Amino acid sequence: MRKKTQIRYAVSFAALAVLLLLLVFANINSGSVELTVGEIFRILVSREGDTTSCNIVWEIRLPRILAALILGGALSVSGFLLQTFFGNPIAGPFVLGISSGAKFIVALVMIFLLGKGLTAGSGTLIAAAFVGAMISMGFILLVSKRVKKMSILVICGVMIGYICSAVTDFVVTFADDSNIVNLHNWSLGSFSGTSWPDVRVMAAVIAVTLALTFLMSKPIGAYQLGESYARNMGVNIRRFRIALILLSSILSACVTAFAGPISFVGIAVPHLIKTMLKTAKPILLIPGCFLGGAVFCLFCDLIARTVFAPTELSISSVTAVFGAPVVIYMMVRRQSRAL
Amino acid sequence: MNDYYIYTEKMAVGYHGTPLIRDIELRVRRGEILTLIGPNGAGKSTILKSITRQLDLVAGTVYIDRESMSRMTEKAIARKLAVVLTERLRPELMTCEDVVGTGRYPYTGRLGILSAADREKVREAMELVHAQELADCDFSEISDGQRQRVLLARAICQEPEIIVLDEPTSFLDIRHKLELLTILKAMVEQRHVAVVMSLHELDLAQKISDQVVCVHGSTIARYGSPEEIFTSDYIKELYGVTKGSYNAAFGCLELEPAKGAPQVFVIGGNGSGIPVYRRLQRKGIPFAAGVLHENDVDCQVARALAAEVITEKAFCAVTEETYRRALAVMRTCGEVICCVKEFGPGNERNRRLAIEAGCLEV
Known part of the structure; x- marks a missing residue:
């Protein structure tokens, strides 16, 4: 039995890695400019070849691919953390309104700075997103103290999301500026327009957060048995809960700051990974979710870019198409199991 | 400490x-x-x-x-x-x-x-x-x-x-x-x-x-x-x-006994009475139980369920006085059930009780 599960883990991770590589290539290779595999290799390895192609790959496609990879991974790990925290598989940064809260504050900060003729740096955006995420999170925590039912919590989260989105739209509509087009695109969710400095910042922030999360996999595993048992195993619950909230908020804030709100990745991916690995052990799920989220977002971004090319879809609409059915399936199954 | x-x-x-x-x-x-x-x-x-x-x-x-x-x-x-x-x-x-x-x-x-x-x-x-x-x-x-x-x-x-x-x-x-x-x-x-x-x-x-x-x-x-x-x-x-x-000796619970004057007199002993007590209690018929020795298992249950229990001291033969008390109670009851088949020497007066009730041939 142990051997069988270990083979399952190995095969699953290998499959995810292969998918990731394939999707990276597919993403480099798709778009308005067609390139051959040989050309891509040459461009990647030695930066040789046609200058335009080289620029397209290095300055446009690669940063975008890396953003999708890093942010997608971060988003699904953030979802996994929230699910552990609330003891419910349908919790996630988007349904709980955390992404929308982050979006709202980021939009406010952007517009405020634009009004003064400044552009917001990535650090400022992350900080703003983090503040927004914490505001939504605080509200959700207040609600969760009063109602224990997850469905009500999710409804509250969705409502917070709507309120934040509505106010954001309102603000965006009335802030007249040429840059608002960008802001509008961003507020729908998109990986486009990512620059190398952005990639460096998000990679640094997310690498550190993920490393910390991974080091917490032992208490997270204990917490899966419930608060009381975790406490009996020697987990300092207060400290643990604060750490979990901070980590998941940083992750989803970072994603929102760069790519806007992206729906359902945080729920669908952890669920798919759990089903694939047949376990919920954090030590496997944290890397698994990261890889899975990267694969999922690369795939969705590929579709967003290519299906109606040259028009681009917002990433959130694509993730919703693939992610929402998974969430519905989970809710129905949970309900039928509870009865 | x-x-x-x-x-x-x-x-x-x-x-x-x-x-x-x-x-x-x-x-x-x-x-x-x-x-x-x-x-x-x-x-x-x-x-x-x-x-x-x-x-x-x-x-x-x-x-x-x-x-x-x-x-x-x-x-x-x-x-x-x-x-x-x-x-x-x-x-x-x-x-x-x-x-x-x-x-x-x-x-x-x-x-x-x-x-x-x-x-x-x-x-x-x-x-x-x-x-x-x-x-x-x-x-x-x-x-x-x-x-x-x-x-x-x-x-x-x-x-x-x-x-x-x-x-x-x-x-x-x-x-x-x-x-x-x-x-x-x-x-x-x-x-x-x-x-x-x-x-x-x-x-x-x-x-x-x-x-x-x-x-x-x-x-x-x-x-x-x-x-x-x-x-x-x-x-x-x-x-x-x-x-x-609550019966501490057995650690078991007993429901409330039926209220009222006893309508049935049960002559029991040696565990033979318990099923009858339970049946009467279920039907809500108040009953009297006798004559039970205090060390008899029937006595434990009868005390919880019967309207009246006539008991005798443990290990002693039933005395004439206890017999008379039992007889008096039995005469007020419309029916007598005798559960005991064999009466030992200490239980002679219970046998007389059964004969008196017409449950036994002389």
Whole structure:
């Protein structure tokens, strides 16, 4: 039995890695400019070849691919953390309104700075997103103290999301500026327009957060048995809960700051990974979710870019198409199991 | 005082700093079982939560191994104290082996990976509760009885010196209740652990506990050996029983007897009367039982169910005077049932009673 599960883990991770590589290539290779595999290799390895192609790959496609990879991974790990925290598989940064809260504050900060003729740096955006995420999170925590039912919590989260989105739209509509087009695109969710400095910042922030999360996999595993048992195993619950909230908020804030709100990745991916690995052990799920989220977002971004090319879809609409059915399936199954 | 492994000093427990129960002084040695009994809502769980640090103490101190628990680190406590709680666990995608394995938490490294030795401990613990065959089953798909056994294995695996269990036998059928408590008792003997638990089943509490604590009102109502606690009168008082009664000798409950003057007279003895008493009680017919020796098993039941019981002193022949009393009562009843087939020498007057009633040929 142990051997069988270990083979399952190995095969699953290998499959995810292969998918990731394939999707990276597919993403480099798709778009308005067609390139051959040989050309891509040459461009990647030695930066040789046609200058335009080289620029397209290095300055446009690669940063975008890396953003999708890093942010997608971060988003699904953030979802996994929230699910552990609330003891419910349908919790996630988007349904709980955390992404929308982050979006709202980021939009406010952007517009405020634009009004003064400044552009917001990535650090400022992350900080703003983090503040927004914490505001939504605080509200959700207040609600969760009063109602224990997850469905009500999710409804509250969705409502917070709507309120934040509505106010954001309102603000965006009335802030007249040429840059608002960008802001509008961003507020729908998109990986486009990512620059190398952005990639460096998000990679640094997310690498550190993920490393910390991974080091917490032992208490997270204990917490899966419930608060009381975790406490009996020697987990300092207060400290643990604060750490979990901070980590998941940083992750989803970072994603929102760069790519806007992206729906359902945080729920669908952890669920798919759990089903694939047949376990919920954090030590496997944290890397698994990261890889899975990267694969999922690369795939969705590929579709967003290519299906109606040259028009681009917002990433959130694509993730919703693939992610929402998974969430519905989970809710129905949970309900039928509870009865 | 010092050979107590876990003891509390002037402990007060409650919620939000408001004491619910004060001056709790529990003392448990290793190898002993202390059971909390008392009516619903009396605060048994609150006490258990407080000594396992799920709840902050309102006042007082809990000592484990002569050290104040509030000064110990979480990890140090985890190595000494394990719990089996009432809350329903539904962990996602965890096999029973995984659940038991979480008991090794205080001993594993930073990432919580189980070593070969840890896995051996898990296997041993599962064997001890006879749950080896469940190792690869999904924890959320096994029965309540199996689940409690697995959770007990989890606690055992933590290698504690004290196990705290909150109503471990609720929701279990009698077979699983007995199994669980047998395993627990074996654990206490083999591993010399101290056990603190709450139980709803008085009969089981009476049989398994070394010490019993009665929780009722704002203090500990009574604290002592099962022999001191389990008297029919005290249990009735503790639980505020108004309908029916509790029989301490058998640890069983009896429903309220039918009210009114006896309509049937039952001549019983040697266990022959019990089925008849029960039948009459079910139908709501008040009856009188006689003449029963005080050491007769029928007497125990008749006292709970009959409107009137005519008894004789243990080991004595039925006297003429008792016979006359029985005869007087029998004459007021419309019907007589004689359950006794053979009358011994000490029971001669019961035979006369039966003849008098026309139940026996002369």
